[in-house]
Amino acid sequence: MRGPSGAEVRPPRPAAASSLPPRLPMEAAAEAEVRLLLQEARESIEAARSYRRELQQRLRGLHQAREQIKDSATSTRDVLEQHFSDLKGTLKKLLDERLTSLLQEVDVIEQESIKPLDECQKLIEHGVSTADDLLREGESAVDGDVGQQNEKLCNFTKKALHIQLDSLPEVPSLVDVPCLSAQLDDCLLTILKNQIFRHGTVASRPPVQLEEFVEKPGGILVRWCKVDEDFSAQDYRLQFRKSPGSPFEDVYVGSEPEFLVLHMDPHVDYQFRVCARGDGRQEWSPWSVAQTGRTTLVPHEWTAGLEGYSLSSRRNIALRNDSQSCGVLYSKAPTYFCGQTLTFRIETVGQPDRRDSLGVCAEQRNGDESLQRDQAVCVSTNGAVFVNGKEMTNQLPAVTSGSTVTFDMEVVQFGPCSNEGGNFKLRVTISSNNREVVFDWVLDQCCGSLYFGCSFSYPGWKVLVF
Template sequence: MSVEVDVLLQEAKESIEAAQNYRSELQQRLQSLNQARKQVRGSSGQARETLRRHFAELQAAAGRLLTERLANLLAEVDVIEADSIKPLDECQCLIEHGVGQADELLREGEAALRCGLGEKEDKLGSFTKKALHIQLDSLPEVPALVDVPCVSAQLDDSLLGLLRERVSRHGAVSSHPPVQIDELQERPGSVLVRWCKVDEDFAAADFRLQYRRSGSGGAGGSGGSQFEDAYIGRDCEFLVLHLDPHTDYLFRVSARGEGRTEWSPWSVPQTGYTTLVAHEWRSGTDGYILSSRRNIALRNDSSQSRCPVLYSNAPTYFCGQTLTFKISAAGQMDRRDSLGVCIDSEKGEESLQRDQAVCISTKGAVFVNGKEMTNQLPAVTVGSSVTFDMEVVNLFPIGTGGNFKLRVTIGSGNREVVFDWLVDQAVDCLFFGCSFVHSGWKVLVF
């Protein structure tokens, strides 16, 4: 076979492979397009159902309110009518009784006039006496029409106008939620969620982040557990802790406008996960009690003169990450107190203020390989967060000492210090630790 044929065969194989890759890419884009179409169709159907249900509930509620109001007004009319008719009925009874007495008296008077002379005198005397007893000159008083109620109904026609104006502005339809998740960043046993506004006209007062374990229903499905609140506040990022590694979680965020009580529609759920195991303190260290997840340590026994260092369970801090110590309770300060990272976890050490370690004391002093720096950070108190960020500056020995360099940033309060840390060997993962002389200190690591 000639060289030209070999070249043609090679070109044909490359073209076939390129065509296969091209077809695969197009098929993936078709899948993404179908997902986008499904999202548009599905969200539109959900919006229609939400609108129909909401307005049906409003119509039913408005009907009930109008019916109740009509019944109350009719009851008021009934009460006024009953209270006003009662004295009129009593007056009528009195008049009808007087009419009856007058009819009877007329009959007796006519009979007395028709009787014979022998009994006329007795009859006329009895009639006259009875007439005087009835008091024919006394008439009951009948109230004038202006003095009796004339019931009317006052109806404000502006209600319909107000209702029309409010209904015309009630509800809104938008093509996108006002906020969307911008980034999901894996952290040890957690995911850092960042979000941003996509509607600049929406004045957000608070944000609400929710998450749940992802199920077979997918990002828009109903599988998995129920969403639960992770954060409500004004920040645009939050670290969701206590997540299982290699497990998909769904995250969504909404916003609440200034002066409003209702929340905006949810953002499109985003799937995130972490491959990093959670930071844990090492169990079995004298003088410390750990939480069930071993991410919180409490210094509980300072009766002994020694102040053992509590190390991490493993070297789980990797360069390029942020390590955070959160102080939730504080005891008495001591210059030997320390929070920091180290290359090894030697037993018997009483502080991280030693070689092969960088740390900060509770008084704010920074130590590098056991030597105190001139730069000072704020003292560590209840609520303080101390962060460590590291990046590799070089991977090759510098000079003749075989040293490697890590750039370290320690933050506390609103201040931070940055310095280069020389270590004897190339490292990409470190232990972390703490030591407190006095009891009462409680620290969360993440």
């Protein structure tokens, strides 16, 4: 069949019959319900997995808690047994020494008291022997031959007169010679008993515990607190170690409840523990539970090689030397970030100068003699504060040896960032010697991190940064 234009016109082809029967509304609803149930089942399965993980984690926590109780109980038993064993050994040794000393005193008194009696005894025994001889001689003279009797009697009489038979040595009475005895005070046992019954205590937990670890560049600020309100702490003692097998080392002893531990490698775990000494006591309390702390912040470092400054081995301490060269010593990299606290601590001082500066800046600029310029905020050693080279009305106290100057910054306005310009505002807080100034610092471009720097006109200034 052809149309008016001569083109062949074919009749429309009937639609192909579907091989599947038409889906009824109830079947579609049933499938949707099944899909919904499957989705809910999958969500329930995932929730059950998460629930199981949380329960398993809590089981591990319970296991660690149980192990801590058992291990600490075993350690406490060992400490108590060893202490009382040492105490008994020491007490026995002291008692033996005291007994020996008292027996020696008895020996000395006995010997010194017997000595005059021995001398008297020798004298009496000598007199008895002489009297025996005289008796024998007298009896021989009386009973002898008549012819020799007169001569013997005469000699005997002369000898008897010479011996002085009426002179007798004095023998001391019993009340005049020593009668040794021991005076032993029975109250010693009562005193010892009372002291022993009060000696030692067992605590379920140490009186102080570690509370918080705050990351600092190249360090960790460790805080601790009392958990026993009845314990009056006089001093605290903080220790740390780098690996579990190494011994703990003292890092702080003092009255403050926190301490900034410096010179720590980033991304390395350190174990800390703390104990306390009660008011008026000499012994330290038990150690707290050891906890692990770490810092992920690289340490602040000064740039090496500037002629006017000498650096420590860790490059966190700068000393203005005798060189005539003058300029700004910058940080090695822009390692100060908003939200952190940057601290300068003055270790030693030199002659101050109005051009001296401690502060932060957006970029390094060679050739400047001070940070008292644009794109920088700083404090002079006389306490003057400069913002983009302009001196503020508010001042801080002049720095002295041991002074700390801290910078805290937070972003308060973040405008468009570009090298051509922008609107980037920081809220700056500078503190020194319990005083602070707060102001807004506007930069012409956004800065994710900042450099720090210092400049001193005269030698002798030494500053630590952390």
